[in-house]
Amino acid sequence: MLTKRIIPCLDIKNGRTVKGVNFVNLIDAGDPVELGKKYAEVGADELVFLDITATKERRRTMHDMVLKVAEHVNIPFTVGGGISSIEDVDDLLHCGADKVSINSSAVKRPELVNELSQKFGSQCIVVAIDAKQIDGEWKVHLAGGSIPTDIDLFEWAKEVEERGAGEILFTSMNHDGTKGGFANEALAKLSELVNIPIIASGGAGSVQHFVDTFTEGKADAALAASVFHFGEIPITDLKKELKKNNIEVRL
């Protein structure tokens, strides 16, 4: 059976991981390659690298990093952050990225989703959506969740599916960083609305939160950062617990 996926997300700045990552036995905790290999060993199903570099050298450092990760890590990985053109995607896929994730650039110019999926195939185009629930309405936000729009989360999700997205990475701004659980109600609604996989993001704090997002939230995959980076939830233990809860995982 197809398993539910566990995805650690690594923030990258100038080719290095940022935010503290607190793994034992790592020679260089800022090295995305070493971290990626470590996560692959402990059973992560995929990796997401989110580039937050804002300098002119961004493209080059990102290419170098993607090449190195592809060379040494034997599980799939997605690259996101600042991707806005066919050339950007072409470069990253050629360096060995398996998928790319686009966010604000898709909202600004929705045709980009069509263009990318036609050129590279839906399978490698992930549309990331940051949304916040305001007065009961889920509204899409841009620039890492800082700029609100009038776009409805569910309408946007449906639209990107029709335009050829292969997967949706939904981050709830209300839940992100709270460690209080994922936005399961919205996730379940999304999962029923569209027929492409949904990655749940924002709110992971305990093993039970993952169980809930796969059952109540009907998510296909769950993404988290700090609970994995600081060893609060070891991935191997998490997957064993999921298995005990009759959730299909790769062990």
Add this chain to the structure above:
Amino acid sequence: MKLVIINYGAGNIKSIQFAFKRLGVDAILSDDRDEIIKADKVIFPGVGEASSAMKKLKESGLDAVIPNLKQPVLGICLGMQLMCRSTEEGNTKGLEIFDVDVNRFSNAVKVPQMGWNSIQDLKSDLFKGISENAYMYLVHSYYAEDTSETIATSFYEKKYATALQKDNFYGVQFHPEKSGKVGEKILENFLKLDIKS
């Protein structure tokens, strides 16, 4: 060992090249017919859309070369699908190496199938040392029907052929280059296959 990865402009071949590098083998990327014919082993990759990939193959004349290769050939993902009789994607006629058609999953399941699925009914030396129900990474919307040439099955909506073999031709729907240690073992097995005829 001369290993050639057919480079016809379809997909992420870097990952495959790197996977072999991790096994200590330097694979050559080539679209040159003589180089491909002379190789000990050939990898036929493919990611993307079937009809445009087939068009690229035809433009390079490789559509006539691949079915006549005598050494072990491994088609991966779309590469495997193009080795079949036909695919529903873009109503594309395939290389007709495998006597089976490729169809789209219905909307009863999420399409594409994305992630890790288990493989069963393992036959062939390609799976030597691999346990039944091992997990492999897949991303695909189209699948080959289960047939007499099936050497491994997976279940998504229905039981389908996740690996095929006919003579020296092998095809896998999953991505061994992205499937951790188990995937690397399968690539290693492929490298060890006897060179026939």
